[in-house]
Amino acid sequence: MQQTAILLLHCPDKLGIITEITKFITDNNGNIVYLDQYVDKIDGRFFMRVEWELEKFAIPAEKLSEYIETLYGQRYNMQFQIYFNYEKPRMALFVSKMSHCLYDLLARYKAGELDVEIPCIVSNHEDLRYVAEQFDIPYYVWSIKKDWSNKQEVEREEMELMREKGITFIVLARYMQIISEEMIQQYPNRIINIHHSFLPAFVGAKPYHQAYQRGVKIIGATSHYVTSELDAGPIIEQDVVRITHKDTPETLVLKGKDLEKIVLSRAVKKHIERKILTCHNKTIIFS
Amino acid sequence: MQQTAILLLHCPDKLGIITEITKFITDNNGNIVYLDQYVDKIDGRFFMRVEWELEKFAIPAEKLSEYIETLYGQRYNMQFQIYFNYEKPRMALFVSKMSHCLYDLLARYKAGELDVEIPCIVSNHEDLRYVAEQFDIPYYVWSIKKDWSNKQEVEREEMELMREKGITFIVLARYMQIISEEMIQQYPNRIINIHHSFLPAFVGAKPYHQAYQRGVKIIGATSHYVTSELDAGPIIEQDVVRITHKDTPETLVLKGKDLEKIVLSRAVKKHIERKILTCHNKTIIFS
Amino acid sequence: MQQTAILLLHCPDKLGIITEITKFITDNNGNIVYLDQYVDKIDGRFFMRVEWELEKFAIPAEKLSEYIETLYGQRYNMQFQIYFNYEKPRMALFVSKMSHCLYDLLARYKAGELDVEIPCIVSNHEDLRYVAEQFDIPYYVWSIKKDWSNKQEVEREEMELMREKGITFIVLARYMQIISEEMIQQYPNRIINIHHSFLPAFVGAKPYHQAYQRGVKIIGATSHYVTSELDAGPIIEQDVVRITHKDTPETLVLKGKDLEKIVLSRAVKKHIERKILTCHNKTIIFS
Amino acid sequence: MQQTAILLLHCPDKLGIITEITKFITDNNGNIVYLDQYVDKIDGRFFMRVEWELEKFAIPAEKLSEYIETLYGQRYNMQFQIYFNYEKPRMALFVSKMSHCLYDLLARYKAGELDVEIPCIVSNHEDLRYVAEQFDIPYYVWSIKKDWSNKQEVEREEMELMREKGITFIVLARYMQIISEEMIQQYPNRIINIHHSFLPAFVGAKPYHQAYQRGVKIIGATSHYVTSELDAGPIIEQDVVRITHKDTPETLVLKGKDLEKIVLSRAVKKHIERKILTCHNKTIIFS
Incomplete structure (x- = not known):
């Protein structure tokens, strides 16, 4: 090469x-x-x-x-x-309990589709340690208390790990914690999130339940850079799938998972290829 | 038959x-x-x-x-x-200045795709009279004053026309006026609107400009029954199209027009075929 | 339950x-x-x-x-x-060298999305043994000679394994070998294949190269039951993705892999749920 | 401007x-x-x-x-x-009996979406004269005998009309006649056809019936430049729509008509904007 x-x-x-x-x-x-x-x-x-x-x-x-x-x-x-091109981006994966995005990224990595290093996986739960072990990647857990009393401290330690590992960007692969302003400022336009709705519809928690309530005929997923405003950062990639009145919140979750992993992986790939520019809270995506 | x-x-x-x-x-x-x-x-x-x-x-x-x-x-x-099936629905079309949805419905009607009668077209502007004349359908204009001072009176006359013509349902084919509560109650789940966004994203005015500002990668259109809450009625049909950072509000409008007419026509067809049930602000659409 | x-x-x-x-x-x-x-x-x-x-x-x-x-x-x-519903289908996975469909099915299985048993993975190559080991599933390899001189014998042994393991259906997860008539007759409408084109376009080998040559603007993937006529069995599921003149055979392969795994997984899920009927070389898919 | x-x-x-x-x-x-x-x-x-x-x-x-x-x-x-940009392309529309593509193009033209002149509509049937009259465009009919005995003569007269009217490109808007080699050579990469399938699947006659027989789960439409090989010219635009086992040839025709008109109009628009280059039987489409 x-x-x-x-x-x-x-x-x-x-x-x-x-x-x-x-x-x-x-x-x-x-x-x-x-x-x-x-x-x-x-x-x-x-x-x-x-x-x-x-x-x-x-x-x-x-x-x-x-x-x-x-x-x-x-x-x-x-x-x-x-x-x-010879300096590979170094990606940290943040996860919680759902494995689909994590597996999808790791399977691509293993198949040589992503020109990236993955020095660590970080979580607030033990649940997905077995996936990290399957792929021989160090897995770090910091539990965050419900009252967030240790959140600041946890983030400080996470940031310390990021520095040690020379992480250049972070991917929130269904990581169910809000990232603090401090952390965002250290990785401006370098934290990629996957939100499980077609933003700006259904911002916040439980978007599939919101979609079910509203009776939409299409659901979506959105990958975006994290900014201090929740679910409002520059959108990198979106995709949708058609649903019907027969879908329940449970089947929406299942259909949505397929969207989420594909949309997140596309966004991550574009980032790794250095094909994204950001300006005025929007992305320019080169092809 | x-x-x-x-x-x-x-x-x-x-x-x-x-x-x-x-x-x-x-x-x-x-x-x-x-x-x-x-x-x-x-x-x-x-x-x-x-x-x-x-x-x-x-x-x-x-x-x-x-x-x-x-x-x-x-x-x-x-x-x-x-x-x-031998009692055809009788559809009134309400339009303002944009012709694409009107042409699409009338072309289908003329080609025998819609088993419906179209006794009249109603507008708040003269602009589309020529289309009505092309298809030999009576065209009625009631101007609505900017301060809405004559809105109630206009709606009363429109409702009178609806009764005279035996209208069973109304289609707002990019009719840029808000329908009053009184009118909605006379046609519950019988007024079909096309909103030029992927609802519930971008409710209200100028959705394509909102979409442009937000930097979404997909735009949509939504056809729904009109209820008293703006753009919040039961959704009948939605569709989307992929866009890029290269799109301007103007190209979004053009791409959106294709969505709007197809989505509205699909919704109207389902309604005419009596294949829609409504319950709890959602639709069940039979295939 | x-x-x-x-x-x-x-x-x-x-x-x-x-x-x-x-x-x-x-x-x-x-x-x-x-x-x-x-x-x-x-x-x-x-x-x-x-x-x-x-x-x-x-x-x-x-x-x-x-x-x-x-x-x-x-x-x-x-x-x-x-x-x-308490008798779980028993699925054998057949693979060759590409891991994306295998990983996708196993990740879903592990996440509890597929109500199935996976007693074995069969291959004509050693390449994907590591994936089987990651998921602790027995991996069997039978090499098939280029002149097919041992193909009949290999299939006999594979069928023997299928019987031993009580396999109820077989999934060809990018298995690059043609299945013989004998094997098909033992699993009628019970062998699911993923073909990497929008059938019936681009039957046979190297469909992405065929698509590139023809200059299509959309590529697809097709999951179908295997019958004796190549790539001509009842279609279970298809999906497509938009491409442009900028795509090369290599990027088509990458985009196609995402389609393949999603389309195959949807088909497998429908089969596991016993929601497919087959008649006159077509499928009825219940929702 | x-x-x-x-x-x-x-x-x-x-x-x-x-x-x-x-x-x-x-x-x-x-x-x-x-x-x-x-x-x-x-x-x-x-x-x-x-x-x-x-x-x-x-x-x-x-x-x-x-x-x-x-x-x-x-x-x-x-x-x-x-x-x-001040020299507008001059488009001739060729039609047979179906009005949907014709109406779609004329409605766009009338709405100012297409920067083009339409000096004439040509047909082998009288059926759509009323549409031409609705839009005040001259309509020319040359019947072609079933044995094609007058085809050469008809094409000669059509070409004569093209010259008189200064036509720069021809659009076959569901024109159900094969164009001869001579005519193609006079308009190389300047005759746009809409084929009602996802080419190269279902070349030739009755593609929706072919699609029904094959049991596909998605149908498509393809707009391409006409070359001497049937349905094999450079593809400009394609799109698809999902279908199910419930669709009959009749509903496929209806769903397909929506695809056809949108796909053809997109191709025509790109051609008018001079954004298409053709090389090795493929198109480069600038955005």
Whole structure:
């Protein structure tokens, strides 16, 4: 596999940015293997993902960020991130009692579908330790008291573990705890949640029961980045399935589980591939 | 075409109802051509639609309701409706300025897909008169003042027209006016609306703009019976379409229009076929 | 959980069958908990699934088949099957090298979603032994030579294993071998396959490459019972996903894997619930 | 509305093409309002659609093609087309007896959704003349004899009409006649058909009956450019809808009609927007 650099950027739209960036890469002997851009006409904002081979590229990888900042950062008022395909993202999985999302992610990981490291699984329950053991991944449990009296302390220890393990992003694979503001700020747009409804319908607890009560004919699942407002972060992926009056809350849960795992896995894959940009509480998803 | 009777009923679930009803029909020489039933285990409620040929049926059509009431009504605490396939529903279409739902329904009507009469089209604007004229259907306009000062009077005249024309149900084909409580009570579960969102997400005005703001990845449309609570009546049909970050409010409107007309037409067709039962603000839709 | 009997039947349509069968059950103190029927007007054929509690039922379970045959079998020229919910189906999984369908079924099994026994996993390769071991299920490997010189012998041994283990149905979870006529006849409508295309498009080998070549905009997966004609058995379930010109055979394989596992699992679940009837190479799927 | 030029091109992939083309446009004071490109890695082929405002553009519109050919055509072995947004495509509609696709296209046209001229509707039957009259569009009928003895002559007259009316593309809106090789060659990738199946399943006549016979659980519709091989041209758009064992050929036809009109209209819209490139019997659809 060729080593590549990935540049994700956005800035106010201006004539010629794409020309400049691609020229910069090709002039320095970078072979572009991926290029996609998008202009938000309403906000007047330019978004771009470009990936190129480093083999003959004139600028050393460790200097790249500095060059981009110097050459284009201020001039275009540009926000950008640089990744290298040989630096794998390191994902922590947070779970509670339901195994379907966890199994789905681990089965993909094991089959080589996700180019990621999984240094640990964290839970507030012992229930899924056996899954972690099946896949030989360390499993950490911190019980959270019903009155949340130890929540702050637990999160501090979890964050300590995240640091130790060099975690770059967190996936809440049906983790039934609210994440505190402090933790979110340490992983901005780097905590992915799966909510078991078609957001913004049925925010909060027991969305399948809400859907049953309302008598909808379609249910959904939504994967989004976690922000301080509950279930209101930037949406990465959604999908739905048709239901009928014959469905009960129990069959909705079963049908929903299939949605949840597929939707979460798609979102995680896009994140790992560094194909998501976030702006104004929305995502731009490159294909 | 054979003349048939259609019996739609629901009642508390009890052993043997289906046996009794089918026996009643067959014992009286009715040839059952459609039978579907559903038991809501959670509410303990039984729902049924049965249709049979009247040719050799022993009980005269005009006595049927009386017989059902006497034999089963009180005994099973049963709510029921009887229809005859030779009595076509009479549909009034209410429209404002957008033509897509109107055209879709009229094109189906003209092609013989909808077994219905359309005695009139009602609007608060002149805009779509040309469509009504294309299809030779009387078009009535009552302007509603911005301060709603004449709304009550307009509705009274509209209701008068409904009576004159023998209207059995009303379809709001993107009619951008709120229907008053009085009008709803005259047509309970007989006013069908199309809302341009995947309810209960984005209730109220400008749902596509709301969807754009929220950054959802899927938009929908919902057809429901109108009740006194805005956009909260029993849902008949929903459908969705996938969108991306590239969509603007304008392209959402265009994509949504395709959903709206298909979803509304499906709901209208089910209503015309007398395949919808309503209970506890939900619909049972027979196939 | 209440013990129940499940009766699946079909026969030429005739007035009063449903009345007779439900009367038979209720007269003998069976409490009906599920009833669904369907009349194929074109073929003039009646299909029914009825399930009732055995607690106070007057006829002993082991005599039930005899009674149905005597009372209705010949009279209605009826084909029927009887199951009891306390007799779990016993499923053998056949796999080759791809793990996604296997993991998906085992994760559901482990989570209690599938009311089934899984006495063994059979393969023509060693590759997935680790998955079987993760879930503590015996894994049997018979290599099949490229010239098929040992295929007959292998199948004989596999059938021997099926008998020993009391297998009631077989699931080909991406098992890349053709099943012989002999084996199919021992498990008629009891071998479930997943084909990685939207049948009847792209029968045979490498359907994703065929789809890529043809430039379709949607790909699918199909679960069906295996018959002697390749990929032509009764279809149980299908689903599709939208693709674009940007997809390569490799991304089609990835997207398809998600379809395959969901479609296969849905089909397996319906089979386990005894909700499938087969007639004229088509399935009736009760809801 | 600003006047714009649209350049659609494809050529063997080579470093720097996108830079050159965008530089060419911006250097000549063209303001790029749309840019999308795609690299087919398997075929090593580059595809691009770029649109820019002509207001201050240095090169006169009528010289543009010459410049592109001279500067890039041979050098990159490039195939390209140039369009101007102020030159509306001129569409001829060919129909037979079914009105749903025709109504759908005309209703969109009337609502201003399609930026196109419709100078004529052509048919082999009188049946839909009333629709053409509703929309005040000239309707031409040429009956084709069952033995096709006058087919060549009819097509010659139709082509004569196409020339007179300056038709740029033809839409077969459920036109139930095979188009001859001669006619296809005069409109290469400019005749759009709607086939009422999910191609390549159920090529040819009566696809809904074929689908019914096969017992599929999903049906589809496919819009494609017409080539000399029946139902085998480049696919533009497809969509599907779920069906059940309860569907008959008649209900499949009804459900299919909704698919057909939506799928055809989406394809027509993409064509009108000049967002389709065709290569190796496949389409690249820009978003």
